[in-house]
Amino acid sequence: MEAKRICVSAATSDCEDRAYSLSKEMKLEFSNLPQTFEFSLVVSSSGFKLYYFGGETLTLHLDYSQEMVQNRWKRGRIDLARAVDTKKYTNVLDVTGGLGRDALTLAAQGCRVLAIERSKVLFELAQEAIGRARVERGPWDLVQFVHMDSADYLRQIDERPQVIYMDPMFSLSKKNALPKKELQVLRALLGSKDFDEKSDVESLWELSLKVALNRVVVKRHAMEPILGGKCSFSLTGKVVRYDVYVPS
Ligand SMILES: C[S@@+](CC[C@H](N)C(=O)[O-])C[C@H]1O[C@@H](n2cnc3c(N)ncnc32)[C@H](O)[C@@H]1O
Secondary structure, eight states: OHHHHEEEEESSGGGHHHHHHHHHHHTOEEOSOGGGSSEEEEEETTEEEEEEEESEEEEEEOOOOOHHHHHHHHHOOHHHHHHHTTTTOOEEEESOOTTSHHHHHHHHTTOEEEEEESOHHHHHHHHHHHHHHTTSOSGGGGEEEEESOHHHHHHTOSSOOSEEEEOOOOOTTSOOSSOHHHHHHHHHHHOGGGGOTTSTHHHHHHHHHHHOSSEEEEEEETTSOOTTSOOSEEEEOSSEEEEEEOOO
């Protein structure tokens, strides 16, 4: 579905070779006329950028290399670290990798994280941004990003992780934790499936409960119902709630 709407382009002529090979690898068209597509993944000397030409042009560019960002992750998002219990559990499978922010937050707390993302475009964006941030060795080495459907991965898993983390998109009616422009791009890219209450979130959660050794953590909007009706405990913030399921 992504193939018809998205092309790969080069920001400048010296990026053309890289952009062309990326387009082949992703089985997407290479184009010098990106505006004729809905999206363009643009290869530039400062990394990959995703352009969305829907009315106003929106751009998604990830930069995880700045010290400021890395330090913020090391200190912040305490509820996520508490929900996973990063002092006790350091082997985490993130089944909704997205842009990799939560995976990096957990890595900054010392966790080894395997993050899986099913959108090839988001996977490439996150993978490239993490690669750039890795130039100076840091906790980012603890994150491995993989492109596939997590449900397929969970069905054929060999080594069960201590913790499975999932952060499905909030349903359309809920105010999202993501910045507004980023959310607009993700909504347009991923379509309604990821934002629909009746999507495959429940089956991913059910599979996760069977596979995780010590806990499953689900990030939800604070107003959304708890998956399955009850969990072991929750950590509730202003916008977000972490529901923790401890297998018996
Ligand atoms: C809200 S985003 C996750 C954001 C992420 N926690 C972060 O910090 O950047 C949800 C992501 O889950 C992905 N997703 C949903 N179902 C999936 C599945 N079955 N396998 C892999 N990825 C999935 C979507 O493509 C989307 O990128």
